[in-house]
Amino acid sequence: MEKKQVSIIVNGERKEAEIEPRMLLAHFLREVVGLTGTHIGCDTTNCGACTVILNGRAVKSCTVLAVQANNTKILTIEGLSRGQNKLHPVQKAFVDKQGFQCGYCTSGMILTSYWLLKNRKNVSEEEIRAAISGNLCRCTGYDSIVESIKEAQEMMKEEGDALEHEQEITVRSKR
Amino acid sequence: MIPPPFDYFAPTDIQEALDLLNKYGEEAKILAGGQSLMPLLKARITTIPYLISLSEIRGLSYIDERKGALHIGAMTLDCDIELSGIIKKRFPILADAAGQLADPLVRNMGTIGGNISHADPSNDLPAVMNAIGATMIAKGRKGSREINASDFFIDTFTTALDHGEILTEIRLPFWGNSSGGSYVKFKKGTWNFSVAAVAVQLELDGKKVIRSGIATTSVGPRTLKMEKAEKFIIGKELTEDTIKQAAEMVARDSQPASDSYGSEEYKREILRRITTDAIKNAHKRAGGE
Numbered sequence: 439m440e441k442k443q444v445s446i447i448v449n450g451e452r453k454e455a456e457i458e459p460r461m462l463l464a465h466f467l468r469e470v471v472g473l474t475g476t477h478i479g480c481d482t483t484n485c486g487a488c489t490v491i492l493n494g495r496a497v498k499s500c501t502v503l504a505v506q507a508n509n510t511k512i513l514t515i516e517g518l519s520r521g522q523n524k525l526h527p528v529q530k531a532f533v534d535k536q537g538f539q540c541g542y543c544t545s546g547m548i549l550t551s552y553w554l555l556k557n558r559k560n561v562s563e564e565e566i567r568a569a570i571s572g573n574l575c576r577c578t579g580y581d582s583i584v585e586s587i588k589e590a591q592e593m594m595k596e597e598g599d600a601l602e603h604e605q606e607i608t609v610r611s612k613r
Numbered sequence: 614m615i616p617p618p619f620d621y622f623a624p625t626d627i628q629e630a631l632d633l634l635n636k637y638g639e640e641a642k643i644l645a646g647g648q649s650l651m652p653l654l655k656a657r658i659t660t661i662p663y664l665i666s667l668s669e670i671r672g673l674s675y676i677d678e679r680k681g682a683l684h685i686g687a688m689t690l691d692c693d694i695e696l697s698g699i700i701k702k703r704f705p706i707l708a709d710a711a712g713q714l715a716d717p718l719v720r721n722m723g724t725i726g727g728n729i730s731h732a733d734p735s736n737d738l739p740a741v742m743n744a745i746g747a748t749m750i751a752k753g754r755k756g757s758r759e760i761n762a763s764d765f766f767i768d769t770f771t772t773a774l775d776h777g778e779i780l781t782e783i784r785l786p787f788w789g790n791s792s793g794g795s796y797v798k799f800k801k802g803t804w805n806f807s808v809a810a811v812a813v814q815l816e817l818d819g820k821k822v823i824r825s826g827i828a829t830t831s832v833g834p835r836t837l838k839m840e841k842a843e844k845f846i847i848g849k850e851l852t853e854d855t856i857k858q859a860a861e862m863v864a865r866d867s868q869p870a871s872d873s874y875g876s877e878e879y880k881r882e883i884l885r886r887i888t889t890d891a892i893k894n895a896h897k898r899a900g901g902e
Contacts, residue, residue, distance in 0.1 A: 439618040459621030459664070460654075481614050483652050484804040486718055495692070495721035501651045502722060505621050506644075506668055550718065571803040572716025 444508045448473070449517025459505050464488045466504035467514055475515035475545045479574070486573030489546035490514050496553035498572070515545035518552065527593035528552050528586075537586030539577035547573050551587045555594055563588070616654035619661055623669040627781065630665055631754050635777050637663040643779055644668075645688060645727030648719045649736070673726075673781065676700065682748075683785040687726025692717070694725055704745060704785055705898055706794025706814055710737040713798045729765075730780045732772045732835065735806035739766050739836035741796055742783070743828035744812035749773075750782035757781070766835045788824065792816035793898025797891040798830070799883050801874075807831045808874045809883045811863065813891040817899045820850045827859075827888075832880055833868035841866055842888075851896050860888035 445454045448471050455470050467476045467490065479487030481500050488500040491513035518526045528551050531537065538544040547570060554561060554569040561569070566587045567580070575583060624630045634641050641663035644650060653659045667673060673688035676697050683703055685694070694700055695711040714720055714728070714737050728738040729749070742749075742762040749760045751774055765773045774780060794814035800807040810830035816823050825846050827839040842862040849855050869880035896902070 440620055442621055458618065460616045460618055462615070462655075465615075481655070483648070483719065486716075489718060492722075495690075496718050497722045498718050500655075501648060501719075503621070503647065503651070505623070506647065506666060508623070553721075569717055572718040574804075 442505050442508075444504055446504070446507050446509070447511045449512070449514060457504055459503065461504045462500055463490070463492075463502040463504045463507050463512070464499040466507070467499060467512070470504075473514050473516045477542055477545060479542060479546075484572075484574065485543070486546045486550065486570075487543050489549045489573060491549055491553055494553075494556075496550045513549070515549060518548065526552070527597060528555065528590040531590035531593055532583075532586045535582055535586040535589050537578070537583045538575075543573060543575045543577075547575065547583055551590060555587070555591055561587075561591060614655040614657075616651070617657055617660045619654075619664050621664050621666065623666045625669050625671075627670055627673075627752060627779065628754075630667060630670065630779060631752065631777065633663070633665050634779065635754055637665075639776055641665055643730075645730075646690070646723040647727070648715065648723035649727065649731045649733060667726075667779070674724075678703075681787055683787070685725055685783045685785070687730075687780050687782060688724050689726075691720035691723045691725065691728065695720060703787060704741075704794065706744060706796050706812055706895070707738075707741050707785070709794075709796035710741045710798070710810075710812065713737065713796070716803050725783060726780045729783065730772055730774060732766055732768075732770050734769055734833060734835050735831045737796070737798065737807075737810060737830055740810065740812040740828040740830040741794075742766075743836055743838045744794060744796075744814040744826035745785050745788075746814075746826055748784040748786070749780055750784065751775075751778040752781045753778040759784075763838055769834045771835075788814065789816045791818065791900050792824070793895050793900070794826075795891045795894035795898060797887040797894070799887050805874070809867075809869065809880050809887060811884065811888045811891045813888070813895040815846075815892070815895045815899050815901075817896075817901055820901065821848055822846045822851065823848075827863060829863065829867050829884070831869075831874075832884060837867060839863050839866055846892075851892065851901060856889055856892050859892060860885045863888045 441456045477487040479485035483501045490499045642661045644664045644666040673686045675686040677684040701708045747762045796812045798810035814826040825843045829837045842859045864881040864884040871877045
């Protein structure tokens, strides 16, 4: 088994490593890069705790090889906030509306919500529930999560946020 | 869970991929989005010594409207199929199926070519290919060949592709103006496979059906083309009674097994209901009542 060199931009910073091809993206992020905000829940493509944004799309990082993510841009929960004490609107909405209890699913929930709200306008409750159907929460019964996402949508609308943040990430990654 | 060790290749052109496939023979497998393969590898249900990824090959992801058919690149993401305007317009049956496939996160990584060539009897797109009468383009070292959907799905995880071939494109021949289709899936919980699903594509001349394609998911060793029901509705108006009889044929001709998803009898009843819904919806979309 030949090791492979990968170069992945994680939260705007280029990360390079020589890894076994069988290494999963979730393990790359947690163990090589050292970002443990990406959780591993079921490890069987069901729960979505490991959700990250790969080239703008929310995916399950336990079901992607790190080598498949070579030359891509990854956004993890650690890269979402705008610096210390400055939460992204989706994060703030989850705090304000109590969109979590134990917190295990939260980073995945927030990133899926971020992907949804960045790509679609005026999403309905039905669309929200469909969008998070690949993210399982065993505490909240989902209602407070749905409320958080609705709140986040309002906050992002006010801020005209989404694009601005994406540009920021792009600029950082060019360095 | 970590997959067993393998060597990984990411060739940048299809010829190189074919050469690698040929070099490593049955020990090699093509990796598309990996949304079916990765869970199997992680659970160590299968071992693949050589994985050949198509992700670095440019030009395998497209939805092109050509004369007489829609051409779809094998690496086109399921989410792009789901949201494509041209697919919603020309083949809503495919948009239905893509939009119900697994969950949104899986659809963001999974591909149409992977879904089809993996040939899991519970994968949704094979039935749609059968109902539409799609053509698969298989590329080998000596050139390309076309395989009809009805000849493509052979058994569980087995297709008509040779070991040295790669599915590169799917062609969906356009049906007439008064045509429409529907895919109805019955499942319990996002994370489960379907109990049963059915794809129905119809073309009308006035009130009568002049062409039909009907196929199932999850109720046999592979997607099943329901030829008896297809033929039965040709030349007929879709009255309640005709639809009921066609649905009965689908329920009878399917091959469900009793398992944790339900008994054989239960699955046949589900099929009766979803086939009725699918025919009615396809009829409506074809411009019928």
